Amino acid sequence: MDDLLIRGGEVIDGTGAAARRADVAVSGGRIVTIGDCAGREAITVIDASGQVVAPGFIDIHTHSDFTLPLNPQAESKIRQGVTTEVVGNCGYSTAPVLPGQADKLKDFLAAGAPWLSFRETSFADYMDTFPQTSVNTVMQVGHATLRLMTMGMEDRAPTAQELSRMESLLEEALDAGALGMSCGLFTAPGNYADFDELASLARVLKQRGATYASHIRDEANHVLEAIDEAISVGETTGVRVQIAHIKLSGLDNWGRTEELLGRIGAAKERGVDVHCDQYPYTAGTNPLRNLLPLWVQAGGIEAMLERLVDPQAIERMREDIQRDGLTNFGRVASWDAVRIAISPNQPEIAGHTIEEVALERECDPLTAACEVLAADQGHTRIVVTSMSEDDVQAILRSPMVMIGSDGNSLAIHGITSQGRPHPRFYGTFARVLGHYVRDLGILSLRRRSLRPISLHCRDQPSAQPAAPVGPGRWDRGHAGAAGGPSSHRAYEGGYPARRINQFRPGSVLGRRADRHLSQPA
Numbered sequence: 001m002d003d004l005l006i007r008g009g010e011v012i013d014g015t016g017a018a019a020r021r022a023d024v025a026v027s028g029g030r031i032v033t034i035g036d037c038a039g040r041e042a043i044t045v046i047d048a049s050g051q052v053v054a055p056g057f058i059d060i061h062t063h064s065d066f067t068l069p070l071n072p073q074a075e076s077k078i079r080q081g082v083t084t085e086v087v088g089n090c091g092y093s094t095a096p097v098l099p100g101q102a103d104k105l106k107d108f109l110a111a112g113a114p115w116l117s118f119r120e121t122s123f124a125d126y127m128d129t130f131p132q133t134s135v136n137t138v139m140q141v142g143h144a145t146l147r148l149m150t151m152g153m154e155d156r157a158p159t160a161q162e163l164s165r166m167e168s169l170l171e172e173a174l175d176a177g178a179l180g181m182s183c184g185l186f187t188a189p190g191n192y193a194d195f196d197e198l199a200s201l202a203r204v205l206k207q208r209g210a211t212y213a214s215h216i217r218d219e220a221n222h223v224l225e226a227i228d229e230a231i232s233v234g235e236t237t238g239v240r241v242q243i244a245h246i247k248l249s250g251l252d253n254w255g256r257t258e259e260l261l262g263r264i265g266a267a268k269e270r271g272v273d274v275h276c277d278q279y280p281y282t283a284g285t286n287p288l289r290n291l292l293p294l295w296v297q298a299g300g301i302e303a304m305l306e307r308l309v310d311p312q313a314i315e316r317m318r319e320d321i322q323r324d325g326l327t328n329f330g331r332v333a334s335w336d337a338v339r340i341a342i343s344p345n346q347p348e349i350a351g352h353t354i355e356e357v358a359l360e361r362e363c364d365p366l367t368a369a370c371e372v373l374a375a376d377q378g379h380t381r382i383v384v385t386s387m388s389e390d391d392v393q394a395i396l397r398s399p400m401v402m403i404g405s406d407g408n409s410l411a412i413h414g415i416t417s418q419g420r421p422h423p424r425f426y427g428t429f430a431r432v433l434g435h436y437v438r439d440l441g442i443l444s445l446r447r448r449s450l451r452p453i454s455l456h457c458r459d460q461p462s463a464q465p466a467a468p469v470g471p472g473r474w475d476r477g478h479a480g481a482a483g484g485p486s487s488h489r490a491y492e493g494g495y496p497a498r499r500i501n502q503f504r505p506g507s508v509l510g511r512r513a514d515r516h517l518s519q520p521a
Helices: 102-109 123-128 145-152 160-176 195-206 225-235 258-268 299-308 311-324 352-363 365-375 388-395 424-439 445-453
Strands: 004-011 020-027 028-034 042-047 054-055 057-059 083-088 136-138 141-142 178-185 211-215 239-244 275-279 283-287 338-342 379-383 402-405 470-474
Touching: 054 379, 057 379, 057 424, 102 145, 141 145, 141 160, 145 160, 145 178, 145 211, 160 195, 178 195, 178 445, 195 211, 211 225, 225 239, 225 258, 225 275, 239 445, 258 275, 258 388, 299 311, 299 365, 338 352, 352 365, 388 424, 402 424, 402 445
Parallel strands: 004 042, 004 054, 057 083, 083 136, 141 178, 178 211, 211 239, 239 275, 275 402
Antiparallel strands: 004 020, 020 028, 054 470, 283 379, 338 379
């Protein structure tokens, strides 16, 4: 007798094959049969008539390592059909934490992980003690974390000894099971790294068969140069490169998708192992401090807080922003495009734009932004609308692009329900299936279901016999119905059941059965 039998669904198995009506039988945590299972019996039988059955989605770019310890049930992802999350992105990881450095890392990550506690830990101990969760996890170690542990927020190249220390910490993380290293070159301290530093660490990754994931140095006015840098890391060292949340941000950069994707396509033709992912929205989210000129954060949080109340520093910021736009996001129509998502010390302003706050306080928007940031000790988080829907769709159509939410696992209750987060946290995969596949028809369901399982890791969960179980089912007509781009805290509709290993969420999410997926042997 099988453990689970899913009958009569339209199976899209993730290999690119055409959809077919079939049953799926599962035993011992693995798919054993796809086909006609009329003569089989199972402990649990699900009628999937009129619904699609497919592998659980891999969310290839997330920051759920900030929230899974607080919300291990991962409702916002499970309810979209996500069964695996790749965490530790954009140079940020919550380990390793060297002796005496826990407060430094907590302060550094507070805008993204405001409710998380930090302790001294090796990467191996971190993985061993990571809680059991409702999703499988793929861990990465963050370059910014390695740099912070080694040389703080210093704006300089590492000494030979410091570089060797970062390489050793990286090797320890890889030995512990990290898939690779991520970097965030758009803000301090990651942006202090030069090409030689990145290439040295990438060579360690290549030797271990690990990956290099990059939030590139600029996604706005210098996006093409930043893409070239990421490609050069791969071309120079041979490491596999993942370019994170590819986009064209800022009014001055809209309409350049052909050139953007052409750079990546040309590199692939030259044999560079380069890939990319995208979240399907015109707005991004970041700590508010990262929108200010890079020099504002030089020297760390305390130095930044002094600049936020210094009239001369504010005037210098104003001149830089008028000339260059917002750091990493480029020129936007106005500060009305910047909305506060989380304000730890001023929760009443969450959901309001900087323009609205300035009007209320009777000051100019930049002054209001500095006041908000200072009151939150640098930990304010915002949502900024800076992209063109035409560009979003053009990038989404490319077969080179995978889907990643760049969001955390949240819930509409409890500690992670606070603030007004970006809608991608709750709706990325439902938006693709509901809006772009079903409503606009710019992607086929078969092609969409293939993309999220292209992750290069052991035990890749495609819906094939002997594959680890992770199938989900959804209703074509209702996927994405519960939320959309303007919905901040709402679970998406159309996903009546998913299974992750032996976990099936229902009205009460209880049992958890995750696995850490590691790099290939």
